[in-house]
Amino acid sequence: MSVEGLPMVVPAQDLPMRVRVHEVGARDGLQNEKSTVPTEVKAEFVRRLADAGLTTIEATSFVRPEWVPQLADAEALFPLVRDLKGVCLPVLVPNQRGLERALALGADRVAVFASATETFAKANLNRTLDESLAMFEPVVRRAKDEGAHVRGYVSMCFGDPWEGAVPLHQVVRVCTALRDMGCDELSLGDTIGVATPGHVLELLSTLNEQGVPTNVIGVHFHDTYGQALANTYAALEHGVTTVDASAGGLGGCPYAKSATGNLATEDLVWMLQGLGVETGIDLGRLVATSAWMAEHLGRPSPSRTVRALSHKDQ
Template sequence: MTYKIENLPDEVTIYEVGPRDGLQNEKTVVPVEVKAEFVTRLAAAGLKVIETTSFVHPEWVPQLADAEDLLKAVHRDNQVRYPVLVPNERGLDRALELGCTEIAIFGSATETFAQRNLNRSLKTQFDMFAPVVRRARENGLRVRAYVSMCFGDPWEGPVPIAQVVDVGSRLLDLGCAELSLGDTIGVATAGHVGALLDAFPRERPLAVHFHDTYGQALANVVEALRHGITVIDASAGGIGGCPYAKSATGNLATEDLVWLLDGLGIRHGVDLHALAATSHWLAGRLGRPSPSAVVRALTKE
């Protein structure tokens, strides 16, 4: 049974981040064969955008040291997009060598996180990203930009909306096709989400990326939908988390998002039961129950 809310989008794109953003925080290295099957099963469940890995230095994120092997192991469906995260030009070189057609860059809305995560200042991060975006576009790649710490920063506290808009706008002006606004530590609430989205010009191509640390992710999604957002990031099974947020419970679970969208009558193209079965399977490989409430309900975990 569906009960629609007026003035919401008829259809959304789910940008699946589980294989990259979800698995990157796992302390035990997941075998590349398991990762490849995970990606394949996500595609079979109907997800059309699956962020597969990241070309970061192995010392930074050991879990993703097998990026090349994973991309070679995945049988890529022509109907599915497989973006990869690249931190710099060397990461772009690796992506180009492997025939990737879509990349993402990862910026910061705050000075402290830029220094800690990018080894750049809030202002000089753009000097690192500009040649990446330019060269990627010259080679026909689609480029997405993430902005982290859009709502709160563990060192700086609440982040001024004008500061987020400035950073996000500069990333889009480099030539990025889409900007994902990240609630990295999960402190956003619906009113704050609405205020930030209102601060961007309507024509800007925005997506949202929520963490469920305080149980607000789905409420924030509804607010984003009210503002016309049609691209929503999520992680199968709710895997992942933020190392900077005490008691963080990780990314918005894709299954929880799908349950919400189904109830609202919003099309998304994902088979919920196939997806829940995939997350249940992965939870077994990770050795713990799925964080997703919907996965637990459907699989009786």
């Protein structure tokens, strides 16, 4: 699956040479599926993503099974993929109990999921912002003590469905707290997809001024208003080299009432390939993987690149 000679490779000035794509489809994507995907299909999905050249694949979440039934098979899934060579397999750990489950299976990369707003902390974690940070503190410490790499997700960095625009200082406060706990990396989430490039650049600059360097920052954009790739391009211009994306745009169905689609990895890779930014990803294999998963899920992929390239072969 490819378009002969396209996209044409024309680098732009002052962009990173290489970008690490943090693939979230298997976790962030599948957790929103109505039907539960069989464990073996998930494992095959992760294997195919690795085969397509993804080197960081978030595999699952050790959340309480009754909270996210779609990921209730974390214990069964993780051992099926953990020995993939050359691939980092971070897993989400919502709390201390989730961390212990992950560590027991040999996970060496974990992620905690914080919020930049009070209302989302309350809605998602049933805690105030400070209580949620206090909850993460021993989780991050224990993970670091075990030698694990820790990512801190910060959701609602740009807008919040209840609070509207989110002040920069709130995001800085949560990012700084996570860094102080020991998080190695942050992922700035535009959970409701409202960000635009100027807002992205201002948040990145403000974080830099407050002592959070660009090289610990990943960006995580949603395509709810079609802004994800433009925002990513702005972030690349700022020097960001870690970008979250979801194979096939999995995660929040764009045809459903509240569209919250993740940036599709294929649309991102098309742009990066055109810009001559290395990712190590084989776009054709990735598209084939997402087309396979779309077939399994019984609906077309929301990724425009997947749709365009899949049609080419018909």
